[in-house]
Amino acid sequence: KAGVTQTPRYLIKTRGQQVTLSCSPISGHRSVSWYQQTPGQGLQFLFEYFSETQRNKGNFPGRFSGRQFSNSRSEMNVSTLELGDSALYLCASSLSTAAGSYTFGSGTRLTVV
């Protein structure tokens, strides 16, 4: 079966701009989570959506937002980009709960200049 698809793979943006990243989960998976990975902070949880509802949110400023569509596809948006937002953004999908496994995409590498 197809894995988790994230687009685009690479992105370069300028400070102050906004960016939208996309994630298509595995067919049938209703939970989509987003993570930020940086060399300094490691992997950090951003938020999780299930059936179009945000169920959990990490400790990130309001500039980071997301949404999930009825087909379970998800987008995350970062507004007013800062240099520190440069990171690998990873999306993970699962059937529904922590009792199951999560499948990660290959990520979107965002560089803010």
Next chain:
Amino acid sequence: DAKTTQPNSMESNEEEPVHLPCNHSTISGTDYIHWYRQLPSQGPEYVIHGLTSNVNNRMASLAIAEDRKSSTLILHRATLRDAAVYYCILANFGNEKLTFGTGTRLTIIP
């Protein structure tokens, strides 16, 4: 969030078994123990998870201590492709997120 403690790095010889330890002394009754690994330039890859009993799959085995305060990921016969950062994570039913620590960087010696 309950935390896990892992060694920063480990080395193992190719074709030998590898035992990766993880301590999670503050684990709650509803925490699942998950293991993921991450190869360079890739997203984390699911390895195995369990609640109370030992688990086996095609990739590895998970041995969970009786008091659940520690666990061990066992790779039965390491190959060069197993070189990665291995993360031990507690995931709570109802709190759907993975809290990653710094993981163990596993080096396989040919």
